[in-house]
Amino acid sequence: xxxxxxxxxxxxxxxxxxxxxxxxxxxxxxxxxxxxxxxxxxxxxxxxxxxxxxxxxxxxxxxxxxxxxxxxxxxxxxxxxxxxxxxxxxxxxxxxxxxxxxxxxxxxxxxxxxxxxxxxxxxxxxxxxxxxxxxxxxxxxxxxxxxxxxxxxxxxxxxxxxxxxxxxxxxxxxxxxxxxxxxxxxxxxxxxxxxxxxxxxxxxxxxxxxxxxxxxxxxxxxxxxxxxxxxxxxxxxxxxxxxxxxxxxxxxxxxxxxxxxxxxxxxxxxxxxxxxxxxxxxxxxxxxxxxxxxxxxxxxx
Ligand code: AMP
Numbered sequence: 001x002x003x004x005x006x007x008x009x010x011x012x013x014x015x016x017x018x019x020x021x022x023x024x025x026x027x028x029x030x031x032x033x034x035x036x037x038x039x040x041x042x043x044x045x046x047x048x049x050x051x052x053x054x055x056x057x058x059x060x061x062x063x064x065x066x067x068x069x070x071x072x073x074x075x076x077x078x079x080x081x082x083x084x085x086x087x088x089x090x091x092x093x094x095x096x097x098x099x100x101x102x103x104x105x106x107x108x109x110x111x112x113x114x115x116x117x118x119x120x121x122x123x124x125x126x127x128x129x130x131x132x133x134x135x136x137x138x139x140x141x142x143x144x145x146x147x148x149x150x151x152x153x154x155x156x157x158x159x160x161x162x163x164x165x166x167x168x169x170x171x172x173x174x175x176x177x178x179x180x181x182x183x184x185x186x187x188x189x190x191x192x193x194x195x196x197x198x199x200x201x202x203x204x205x206x207x208x209x210x211x212x213x214x215x216x217x218x219x220x221x222x223x224x225x226x227x228x229x230x231x232x233x234x235x236x237x238x239x240x241x242x243x244x245x246x247x248x249x250x251x252x253x254x255x256x257x258x259x260x261x262x263x264x265x266x267x268x269x270x271x272x273x274x275x276x277x278x279x280x281x282x283x284x285x286x287x288x289x290x291x292x293x294x295x296x297x298x299x300x301x
Pocket of ligand 1: 233
């Protein structure tokens, strides 16, 4: 059977990352790369993004080998680059440099066959671009969004506007507090729900994720890892696996959102085991199933 399609907008980037376990320069990164690779385990992702003339062909070949449709990737100028580091508390990335490069000249022009895709992930990218994607799709069944501090600081008004147009908001704990100017995650989640989404998921790094809907609340643990080598892209990996599982099952009930969150946590835990997308390159369905089963055990009482 053909896999269900997902539309994913986000960055396809070259990252330079330093963690207590090593340093890598110019490696494959970007919110769309992580989200679509994770989603490809469940569904058929279609990326909308922009890269530069300097972007290595081998990275496109890798994404293609995952079954990801790349027709929506434009090539122009210089690739988006991000440079960051982590200290011993690896839950928070410290950004050293963000070079938007060709992202500044990017305007959304979706391939015609992308416009009818029902599952849409507006990943971490300029919120004005997120809105253009939302405007361009004809009959979305589900729109999930993600963001980060860079856009909260630089484009808060546009970001709040995007939140009004989506079904599910994904955001990490520090960014939820920053966006809604509160110390309470419950208050932040309620403020987000008041804008329109029917569910808000607050990601808490190694501590898992919280789901808030109008009258229910769920808490998923993080998978306990002894060694986190590089958490870059865990949020995007979580998001890609989350929407991937929902697209695969076609079930948007609250019960199934909980399962999708556990798949998100499982995939993010694998991603943290190595730099760039290296762990996802070798990941097998058997490994995913085994960690999913262990997550069930962890939260039983
Ligand atoms: P995460 O660790 O899930 O927050 O995502 C890290 C990825 O996001 C890296 O691979 C970066 O290339 C990418 N990234 C960093 N800053 C931004 C930004 N301002 N907008 C979009 N993507 C970004």
